[in-house]
Amino acid sequence: MFDLSPAEWTAIFLSLRIAVVATVVALPFGIAVGYLLARANFWGKSLVDGIVHLPLVLPPVVTGYLLLLAFGRRGPIGAFLAEFGIVFAFRWTGAALASGVMGFPLMVRAIRLSLEAIDQRLEGAAATLGARPVWVFATVTLPLAVPGIIAGMVLCFAKALGEFGATITFVSNIPGETQTISAAIYTLTQVPAGDAAALRLVVVAIVLSLIALIAAEWLARLANARIRGE
Amino acid sequence: MLSVRAVKQLGEFSLDVTFEAASGVTALFGPSGAGKSTIANMIAGLVDPDQGRIALDGDVLFDSSGKNVPPHRRRIGYVFQEGRLFPHLTVRSNLTYGRYMHGLPRDEATLGNIVDLLDIGHLLGRRPGTLSGGERQRVAFGRAVLMQPRLLVLDEPLASLDRARKLEILPYLVRLRDEAKVPMIYVSHQAGEIIRLASQVVKVEDGRVAAVGGHELLDVRPGEMTH
Numbered sequence: 001m002f003d004l005s006p007a008e009w010t011a012i013f014l015s016l017r018i019a020v021v022a023t024v025v026a027l028p029f030g031i032a033v034g035y036l037l038a039r040a041n042f043w044g045k046s047l048v049d050g051i052v053h054l055p056l057v058l059p060p061v062v063t064g065y066l067l068l069l070a071f072g073r074r075g076p077i078g079a080f081l082a083e084f085g086i087v088f089a090f091r092w093t094g095a096a097l098a099s100g101v102m103g104f105p106l107m108v109r110a111i112r113l114s115l116e117a118i119d120q121r122l123e124g125a126a127a128t129l130g131a132r133p134v135w136v137f138a139t140v141t142l143p144l145a146v147p148g149i150i151a152g153m154v155l156c157f158a159k160a161l162g163e164f165g166a167t168i169t170f171v172s173n174i175p176g177e178t179q180t181i182s183a184a185i186y187t188l189t190q191v192p193a194g195d196a197a198a199l200r201l202v203v204v205a206i207v208l209s210l211i212a213l214i215a216a217e218w219l220a221r222l223a224n225a226r227i228r229g230e
Numbered sequence: 231m232l233s234v235r236a237v238k239q240l241g242e243f244s245l246d247v248t249f250e251a252a253s254g255v256t257a258l259f260g261p262s263g264a265g266k267s268t269i270a271n272m273i274a275g276l277v278d279p280d281q282g283r284i285a286l287d288g289d290v291l292f293d294s295s296g297k298n299v300p301p302h303r304r305r306i307g308y309v310f311q312e313g314r315l316f317p318h319l320t321v322r323s324n325l326t327y328g329r330y331m332h333g334l335p336r337d338e339a340t341l342g343n344i345v346d347l348l349d350i351g352h353l354l355g356r357r358p359g360t361l362s363g364g365e366r367q368r369v370a371f372g373r374a375v376l377m378q379p380r381l382l383v384l385d386e387p388l389a390s391l392d393r394a395r396k397l398e399i400l401p402y403l404v405r406l407r408d409e410a411k412v413p414m415i416y417v418s419h420q421a422g423e424i425i426r427l428a429s430q431v432v433k434v435e436d437g438r439v440a441a442v443g444g445h446e447l448l449d450v451r452p453g454e455m456t457h
Binding site for chain 2: 119121122124125126127128129130131132133135136139140143144226227228
């Protein structure tokens, strides 16, 4: 039963590619927004916080539809980006965007918490030793936030890997382009005799998620040990 | 020569101090809560006065008329009560951090001297998490001295240590004073430490300078001078 068909492999690799790209592209934004929410005080901070967390509470279909309105070929952002050859609608890049948006709040949350837990007096110490603010961030703040950054990346990756509602609404379910594991499973449940294939992909999804969790646990332990000096 | 004139309101507490510190070691002496640490932080640039002027060797660091040199450009070494070593860096990287950030050349000879003076050679490859309190403070001294500061501010550097550790560390501070020859501001409420280290005493009480002078200001009770 475990001979995966070429179409199933395609869906698996596509899911991985979408999840990796979504996580990597979201990371700098996640760190920036996490830092802003953890440290800065500005007018409208609760609003920014709310908008970042919106995909967590909105129905995914709504998020996907809003993305379609904004990033579709005729959407204001989509039409603008299309002039530079960047197209999201019905492309795997759109799937990466949708799953990145869905995973973003989880990433920001983990990074923000780890930044808030850092002893800011260490940053003061670095300043007295001659470190400019940007160096303080690079040599003290960022390394100490690594466990939270890893946790945030894994949460975002796992969310992106399994994202369904926003993705299918925004970029549909095109085999080889936007059909991820989740979308493929959904398709297989709609056709007769699709059970065995669906089950195979279910097992794959479980295995991938477990690997991500175990890798995260291991990396976080490594990073923590480094910080605590063991 | 350090000159400080600073006014700061912190909630109910008001700080208003003026004093000068010549070269050598000057102690800020007074009970806890008198505002000594706030003064130390203002000298280093970690806290801004509401009003006043702070100058070091004729170089104005802060002036409420509009000048405020950020801490990373003041070149004032700071030893904190709790060390504040970087937990993710080795002792060696902690020690060289200030030199690196100031763009000073690598200098193994100076590093070796300070490491010998503080007796921390065997700790270089370890991380702060595995050090004892006394070892941590010695590394913190080294870290602050190695960046070649114009002034060294030590804020109750022995307060977190038990009595035996204090006695063990004081001689290192005396050696640092005599061999590194950096002017120091030494914040403490322990008359015994100050007698060993400082010649000039600025007595701070309740946010004001109560007196400036020598050891006669340290109302030492019998039995307190055992070290």
